[in-house]
Amino acid sequence: MTSPDSVLIGSYDYILVALSVLIAILASYAALDLAGRVTSAQGKARLLWLNGGASAMGFGIWSMHYIGMLAFRLPIPVQYDWPTVLLSLVAAIVASGIALFVVSRSRMGMFRAVLGSIFMGGGIATMHYTGMSAMRLEAMCSYSAALVTLSVILAIVISFVALWLTFYFRGETTAWSWRKMHCALVMGAAIPVMHYTGMAAANFTPATSVQWNRSHAISVSSLSVAGITIVTLMVLGLVLLTSLADRRFSLQALELESSRRHHQIIETSLDAFIEMDSHGLITDWNAQAETTFGWSRSEAIGQTLSQMTIPHRYREAHTQGLRRFLATGEGPVLNKRIEITALHRDGTEFPIELAISAIRWGEKRLFSAFVRDVTEQKRAQQELARKVEELARSNAELELFAYAASHDLQEPLRMVASYTQLLARRYRGKLDTDADEFIGFAVDGATRMQTLIQDLLSYSRVTTKGQLLQLADAKAACDSALKGLRKSIEDSSAVVSVGSLPTVLADATQLTQLFQNLIGNAIKYRNERRPEIRVAARPNGNEWTFSVQDNGIGIAPQYFERIFQMFQRLHTVREYSGTGIGLAICRKIVERHGGRIWVEAQPGQGSTFLFTIPRAEGTEK
Amino acid sequence: MNSRTIEILLVEDNPGDARLTLEAFKEGKVLNNITVVKDGVEALTYLHRQGPYASARAPDLILLDLNLPKKDGREVLADIKADERLKLIPVVVLTTSAAQEDVARAYGNHANCYVTKPVDLDQFLRVVHSIENFWLTFVRFPAHGEENVR
Numbered sequence: 001m002t003s004p005d006s007v008l009i010g011s012y013d014y015i016l017v018a019l020s021v022l023i024a025i026l027a028s029y030a031a032l033d034l035a036g037r038v039t040s041a042q043g044k045a046r047l048l049w050l051n052g053g054a055s056a057m058g059f060g061i062w063s064m065h066y067i068g069m070l071a072f073r074l075p076i077p078v079q080y081d082w083p084t085v086l087l088s089l090v091a092a093i094v095a096s097g098i099a100l101f102v103v104s105r106s107r108m109g110m111f112r113a114v115l116g117s118i119f120m121g122g123g124i125a126t127m128h129y130t131g132m133s134a135m136r137l138e139a140m141c142s143y144s145a146a147l148v149t150l151s152v153i154l155a156i157v158i159s160f161v162a163l164w165l166t167f168y169f170r171g172e173t174t175a176w177s178w179r180k181m182h183c184a185l186v187m188g189a190a191i192p193v194m195h196y197t198g199m200a201a202a203n204f205t206p207a208t209s210v211q212w213n214r215s216h217a218i219s220v221s222s223l224s225v226a227g228i229t230i231v232t233l234m235v236l237g238l239v240l241l242t243s244l245a246d247r248r249f250s251l252q253a254l255e256l257e258s259s260r261r262h263h264q265i266i267e268t269s270l271d272a273f274i275e276m277d278s279h280g281l282i283t284d285w286n287a288q289a290e291t292t293f294g295w296s297r298s299e300a301i302g303q304t305l306s307q308m309t310i311p312h313r314y315r316e317a318h319t320q321g322l323r324r325f326l327a328t329g330e331g332p333v334l335n336k337r338i339e340i341t342a343l344h345r346d347g348t349e350f351p352i353e354l355a356i357s358a359i360r361w362g363e364k365r366l367f368s369a370f371v372r373d374v375t376e377q378k379r380a381q382q383e384l385a386r387k388v389e390e391l392a393r394s395n396a397e398l399e400l401f402a403y404a405a406s407h408d409l410q411e412p413l414r415m416v417a418s419y420t421q422l423l424a425r426r427y428r429g430k431l432d433t434d435a436d437e438f439i440g441f442a443v444d445g446a447t448r449m450q451t452l453i454q455d456l457l458s459y460s461r462v463t464t465k466g467q468l469l470q471l472a473d474a475k476a477a478c479d480s481a482l483k484g485l486r487k488s489i490e491d492s493s494a495v496v497s498v499g500s501l502p503t504v505l506a507d508a509t510q511l512t513q514l515f516q517n518l519i520g521n522a523i524k525y526r527n528e529r530r531p532e533i534r535v536a537a538r539p540n541g542n543e544w545t546f547s548v549q550d551n552g553i554g555i556a557p558q559y560f561e562r563i564f565q566m567f568q569r570l571h572t573v574r575e576y577s578g579t580g581i582g583l584a585i586c587r588k589i590v591e592r593h594g595g596r597i598w599v600e601a602q603p604g605q606g607s608t609f610l611f612t613i614p615r616a617e618g619t620e621k
Numbered sequence: 622m623n624s625r626t627i628e629i630l631l632v633e634d635n636p637g638d639a640r641l642t643l644e645a646f647k648e649g650k651v652l653n654n655i656t657v658v659k660d661g662v663e664a665l666t667y668l669h670r671q672g673p674y675a676s677a678r679a680p681d682l683i684l685l686d687l688n689l690p691k692k693d694g695r696e697v698l699a700d701i702k703a704d705e706r707l708k709l710i711p712v713v714v715l716t717t718s719a720a721q722e723d724v725a726r727a728y729g730n731h732a733n734c735y736v737t738k739p740v741d742l743d744q745f746l747r748v749v750h751s752i753e754n755f756w757l758t759f760v761r762f763p764a765h766g767e768e769n770v771r
Binding site for chain 1: 635637638641644717738740741742743745
């Protein structure tokens with residue numbers, strides 16, 4: 001149809017090419033900037049930004065494309081069909097809209113990115129080829145299929161890169177950044193590549209026979225090129241300016257809102273908030289400060305803080321502290337919770353807890369403090385302390401009473417016991433059998449009562465006569481307990497094995513008593529078997545668990561608690577002698593050492609008494 | 622020495638205790654004469670042979686309780702041991718107190734021995750008999766100054 005030599009050779013106007021690249025860069029920059037605005041806007045504003053942004057961007061891309069088209073010069077006059085040109089503009093705007101929509105979502109996956117770039121690239125290609133078909137000239141236009149395909153692929157690939165970059169940079173909060181600029185340069189340089197590949201795909205051959213509908217054709221003059229350029233630059237510039245202004249306003253609005261919110265937080269705070277300048281004058285005073293100190297905000301602001309809130313005797317120290325801080329930067333009371341006495345408007349003083357922090361505000365130095373009236377807490381604290389003291393005193397009194405009572409009871413009781421015993425000694429068998437029996441009961445009762453009182457005394461001695469806790473060798477304590485029990489061990493032919501025992505923080509005498517009571521019980525409550533007793537200790541966390549295990553009569557579970565109570569016995573005196581104080585003393589000793597005591601046993605299976613004593617720190621090997 | 626009656630001064634405010642001690646000595650073998658005084662002041666009056674005790678005999682042994690009215694046994698002991706003549710008389714502290722400080726203080730004041738009264742009668746009797754045996758039978762004393770004079 002046409003010979004190769006008849007192909008029209010086009011040439012490029014390089015100034016216009018450069019202009020098209022510049023516009024592409026500007027449009028890219030606008031796109032990057034707009035993406036951020038669309039992302040951060042909400043509701044109607046978002047829709048507005050999306051539409052306005054898409055229009056401006058589309059217009060920019062279209063204008064780049066069109067100037068690129070105009071840069072292509074053919075040796076024959078070229079006219080353009082304006083409705084088709086308009087259609088290409090719509091395609092550019094739609095493509096931009098899709099792009100902005102995709103990048104402003106909160107997330108962008110690969111699928112969305114690919115889909116977005118196909119639509120966007122497709123839109124740009126559509127714009128390009130629609131724009132090409134708007135050309136009205138006396139020539140045939142044919143396309144190289146390979147180059148067309150390449151240009152479409154390029155459009156999609158470039159769109160993909162552009163989407164990723166835009167998505168990545170949309171979070172930039174500043175209007176201008178070098179990174180954004182670099183990105184815009186890459187994108188802006190890439191878009192014309194697609195365009196000029198598309199242009200290269202077209203071959204024009206002269207054909208006068210071509211009948212165009214030229215009713216809408218217009219020719220494009222240099223003036224209109226300048227017009228398009230100026231309008232484009234103005235639109236893009238306007239968009240960027242609007243974006244900048246919006247950014248500023250929204251930032252200011254945010255700041256204003258946050259400062260209003262902070263003000264409200266301070267105003268509604270249950271703590272009094274006071275702010276003071278470096279002259280010691282009050283600069284802020286919230287509602288609670290009014291309540292706490294009795295001065296209204298208008299009365300307080302501008303007044304000297306120390307005169308309004310600090311008792312006279314402390315004012316000098318306050319002034320000096322302030323002066324020293326301003327001179328040396330030393331503020332020992334700053335940035336921590338302190339308790340001081342404050343002055344109310346009515347002259348009463350009350351305790352407050354406050355934290356002062358110093359801030360620099362431009363040239364000025366300000367001191368702010370949250371103040372809490374702690375009158376109630378103080379009162380409660382004092383009340384508690386008083387109660388604790390009272391309790392400790394009454395407890396000590398009670399122990400002293402028990403000690404004194406049992407001590408003083410001993411004297412008359414000794415008389416009763418001694419003289420009934422003397423009676424028995426001198427007159428047994430000399431009166432009648434009734435007298436003998438009566439004397440017998442009297443002697444027995446008095447003797448038992450003596451034992452009880454002795455026990456009571458030793459029970460109260462655990463605390464009243466206890467020694468300081470010192471490092472004590474439990475093995476030595478156990479050994480001396482065994483020495484004390486030598487006779488009953490021999491009598492019962494008991495076998496006592498003692499494992500390795502640690503050094504603990506203890507009252508050695510009481511530790512001995514503890515072992516003596518437990519081992520003594522283990523021997524006493526034996527059955528027909530030969531008593532086998534094992535004493536051992538094992539570490540358990542931060543304490544030692546001691547155990548005294550026997551093979552005696554054991555204990556039923558329902559008595560596990562009761563046996564540790566004072567004067568509680570499971571057997572009659574006839575079966576097993578004793579007053580029931582031994583284990584109560586054991587418990588008191590163990591508790592005084594910060595431990596616990598309990599028993600594990602089964603009737604007929606022997607018993608294991610266990611007690612804990614905290615590990616003495618630094619003594620572990 | 623054993624042939625004559627042994628003089629004992631018992632300083633004890635509790636009549637029950639005093640009687641018990643007397644009863645215990647009554648069961649003993651040594652012939653003795655026990656004078657009971659009820660407080661510290663009376664004890665010193667006796668020892669210094671003042672007032673009603675002007676003609677009292679110097680005791681061979683003093684049994685001294687610690688908790689006494691008017692002047693307590695600790696002071697009485699100190700006074701006795703500070704006196705050139707009286708300090709020769711052996712003093713046995715016989716008290717219910719088992720307190721370490723009492724024991725130490727008594728020996729510090731040159732008590733000749735310190736005995737805590739046992740609660741049990743049989744033991745008390747044994748203790749008294751031991752005192753009797755030891756102090757009144759085996760121990761030798763310097764001859765009484767006044768007897769030399771007489």
